[in-house]
Amino acid sequence: MSLVHVVSMSGGKDSTATAILALEQHGKDACRFVFADTGNEHEVTYEYLHYLESALGIAIDWVRRDFSDIWWPRRDYVRDVWPTKGVPDEVIVRALEVFERGPTGIPFLDLCIIKARFPSRMAQFCTHELKVAPITEYQMSVIDYGNIVWSWQGVRIEESEARRTKFQGSGACVVAFDEVGGGLYNYRPILRWGWQDVFEAHRLYNVKPNPLYLQGRDRVGCLCINSGKQEIGAWAKRDRHHIERIAEWEDIVSAVSKRANATFFPAPGDNDTARERGGIWQKVEWAKTTRGGRQFSLLDQLEEPTACSSAYGLCE
Ligand code: SF4
Incomplete structure (x- = not known):
């Protein structure tokens, strides 16, 4: 049984610093790198992930949710059940036009079509469905080969108000290491780093930060429903x-x-x-x-x- 270090990549500064740390501590052969594509990312971030592969000498595995298996049952539900619930014909026809075209192949959009809504702060299903689920599935496939997986996550306390106020002292929010079960462990090695440390890691390893930071952005993930x-x-x-x-x-x-x-x-x-x-x-x-x-x-x-x-x- 081997220990495999799986680093979740986002194209952002924190996950890049985490990848650098994993490589420094364990070397390429013990590490895997995975990126969950929502289909709603900036094109610069997609390019940057390719750049990281050459800059760090690694391969990044891309994973994407495919919603085909629930798309057609949802179409059937709209077609067969909505009429019995008093939904007007014109609404059903309009919805079926979208479903009959089949999945778009853009995970974010297909998920929203199936749910008939966009995510919100109170119902942030995008994170789970588009990021957590495909990355967990990837990790489980590594475990299925008889390995133990440490899931490396570039999370920092400084990044979130909730982490700053809850974690300190109470332990309520997020910890540096915990066991998920079934051979999977979470590891958050840069939890207490400041943003300066993160960019210093880039500099020391001669890795350029995502160019979106140079445009004044403080995050480079997808255009987010939580954007200010x-x-x-x-x-x-x-x-x-x-x-x-x-x-x-x-x-x-x-x-x-x-x-x-x-x-x-x-x-x-x-x-x-x-x-x-x-x-x-x-x-x-x-x-x-x-x-x-x-x-x-x-x-x-x-x-x-x-x-x-x-x-x-x-x-x-
Ligand atoms: S960045 Fe925002 S919109 Fe994108 S998956 Fe995360 S919460 Fe959802």
């Missing part, structure tokens, strides 16, 4: 095609929702008018405003979209 004003503004300014794509997804997911009103970001209040108040383009307009949401931020509008404005001091 500044982050939505950054995507709209530099990567408008991603906003356009999400607008298309809002059309598609709305077509399979009974209320025809699915929004990527939450739109509190009446569900029937959600898209008028909280569609992606409304959020982009809101992201241009100053605190309180009414007045346009002139300073922000003047900022050059190509300016190098790293939040981590990488511009020097």
